[in-house]
Amino acid sequence: MKRQIVIDSEARKKLQEVFGVSRVTVWKALNYESENDLARKIRFAAVKEMGGVEINGPLPGFETIHNTANRITTQTFGPRVKIILYWDTNRTAVLVDGEVRRIEDGLSLSEFMSVQGEVYKLALSLNS
Structure with missing residues (x-):
């Protein structure tokens, strides 16, 4: 599994609202498909404010x-x-x-x- 930030669907919707962006923009940010200031802000908010968990590599178990x-x-x-x-x-x-x-x-x-x-x-x- 590649690097990503895992959050629930409600948190994803909240990020869309807070940042005024599409579902795709949030997905790209959380899956490290985009690398710009907005994507970094979305990732930061997902982890710090929404309880997101960052995964980097294969998941044990x-x-x-x-x-x-x-x-x-x-x-x-x-x-x-x-x-x-x-x-x-x-x-x-x-x-x-x-x-x-x-x-x-x-x-x-x-x-x-x-x-x-x-x-x-x-x-x-x-x-x-």
């Missing part, structure tokens, strides 16, 4: 398995947290210690990535 026979993708975030994506229904389930904590249906790619960020932060807090 992070693994993605695509099970084509059962048509699911499972992502693990350390030993306690995982996301299961069911291909046929586009249902996303978040599990903590084997118990379903959240279910989302019909997520777009950007919404799914936002859930991943939230789950990553949750996993960090549980392993602290």
Whole structure:
């Protein structure tokens, strides 16, 4: 995984409002796709004001398995947290210690990535 700052979808929307920019501009800043004063300000605010977590390189304990026979993708975030994506229904389930904590249906790619960020932060807090 490349360098990025992970925040939830509400924080992303707040950054758009505060800086008066598009969703794409915030995405590019948080994923280090842009390098200018505005991008640096967005990243600073994301970390200092929105509780963002900076990731630089592979995540320890992070693994993605695509099970084509059962048509699911499972992502693990350390030993306690995982996301299961069911291909046929586009249902996303978040599990903590084997118990379903959240279910989302019909997520777009950007919404799914936002859930991943939230789950990553949750996993960090549980392993602290």
